[in-house]
Amino acid sequence: MNCEMHDVVVVGAGPCGSTAAYEIAKAGYDVLLLERDKVPGQFNSCGGGLGNFLLKKFDLPDSLVHKRINKVQLDITTKKKLYQADQPIYVSVKRTELDPFLARRAESVGAQLRCYQKAVDYDPFHKHVKVLDRATETHYQVGGKIVIFADGARSMAWQVCRIGVDHKRESIIGVAFELDYPDNPHEAFEFLFNGEKLPYGYYWVFPTTDTLNVGMGGPTAQLGGRIGKLLQEFIDSRDDLRGRKVVRKTSGLIPSYVADQLHGDGVLVVGDEIGRAHV
Numbered sequence: 430m431n432c433e434m435h436d437v438v439v440v441g442a443g444p445c446g447s448t449a450a451y452e453i454a455k456a457g458y459d460v461l462l463l464e465r466d467k468v469p470g471q472f473n474s475c476g477g478g479l480g481n482f483l484l485k486k487f488d489l490p491d492s493l494v495h496k497r498i499n500k501v502q503l504d505i506t507t508k509k510k511l512y513q514a515d516q517p518i519y520v521s522v523k524r525t526e527l528d529p530f531l532a533r534r535a536e537s538v539g540a541q542l543r544c545y546q547k548a549v550d551y552d553p554f555h556k557h558v559k560v561l562d563r564a565t566e567t568h569y570q571v572g573g574k575i576v577i578f579a580d581g582a583r584s585m586a587w588q589v590c591r592i593g594v595d596h597k598r599e600s601i602i603g604v605a606f607e608l609d610y611p612d613n614p615h616e617a618f619e620f621l622f623n624g625e626k627l628p629y630g631y632y633w634v635f636p637t638t639d640t641l642n643v644g645m646g647g648p649t650a651q652l653g654g655r656i657g658k659l660l661q662e663f664i665d666s667r668d669d670l671r672g673r674k675v676v677r678k679t680s681g682l683i684p685s686y687v688a689d690q691l692h693g694d695g696v697l698v699v700g701d702e703i704g705r706a707h708v
């Protein structure tokens with residue numbers, strides 16, 4: 430099979446892959462950015478809570494910000510405490526807006542973004558990535574002097590070269606429901622821990638301008654298989670959440686340990702792949 434060559438191939442146009450592609454393309458290298466979904470961020474799971482400091486650090490525009498949050502409501506087994514700062518600590522964003530922005534920004538400096546292209550295998554000896562074009566259902570190969578895996582918590586890098594995180598080890602599972610709630614009055618990020626009802630794990634409620642992102646996370650071993658049901662019960666238990674239309678449901682793994690090995694010969698992992706990412 431012929432192999433199309435690039436300086437760098439980045440697998441995954443989430444926040445970390447697109448940021449890596451942006452920085453490397455801006456430095457003048459030829460970068461190919463592969464994304465398995467039709468649009469970056471289409472199915473990526475998140476509460477949408479972003480540290481305010483990240484706006485400046487990653488030069489993100491105000492247009493991505495839904496709410497600036499200076500209040501955090503903690504609820505630990507029904508003991509409530511409201512923390513209020515005099516400036517924003519967090520902002521709320523939507524991954525359906527953030528991820529396309531970051532991918533387009535990488536494109537704007539010369540990276541080649543290809544969506545609906547899934548990396549299905551990697552040959553570490555030749556540094557070739559086998560790609561499935563999901564539109565035509567055909568395969569082709571691309572190669573890079575460096576291949577960067579930024580394909581999230583279930584990355585193939587562990588399977589093919591034993592770098593990054595093994596998602597089967599100690600992962601946390603998370604599920605997020607976005608509830609339709611235009612002009613909601615919520616101004617705080619809420620974190621709820623209930624040692625009686627749920628002795629592990631936590632819930633959150635994060636407001637955007639037109640939705641409430643309600644979710645929960647906890648150890649996969651304890652919550653896997655019933656996390657959606659538990660979240661629905663939590664939603665039904667609250668007057669401000671009950672009965673609202675769910676406009677988006679996503680779930681995913683959150684690695685709970687830091688990978689021992691982050692790179693190999695011509696290959697590198699970034700993002701959730703290393704077990705330390707936040708968007």
Ligand SMILES: Cc1cc2nc3c(=O)[nH]c(=O)nc-3n(C[C@H](O)[C@H](O)[C@H](O)COP(=O)(O)OP(=O)(O)OC[C@H]3O[C@@H](n4cnc5c(N)ncnc54)[C@H](O)[C@@H]3O)c2cc1C
Pocket residue numbers: 440441442443444445446463464465466469470473474475476477478479546547548549579580581582585602603604605644679680681682683699700701702706707708
């Ligand atoms: C329920 C939940 C809620 C969360 N809430 C928050 C929060 O509020 N704030 C926060 O900071 N973090 C949150 N996180 C964590 C955050 O989502 C991740 O840390 C972040 O998305 C990691 O970014 P990434 O670019 O490494 O990977 P991802 O965002 O997972 O992006 C990986 C990309 O690679 C693509 N991809 C995967 N496999 C392939 C393949 N084989 N070929 C091509 N493309 C591929 C995917 O489609 C995706 O676009 C949450 C996680 C979950 C699961």
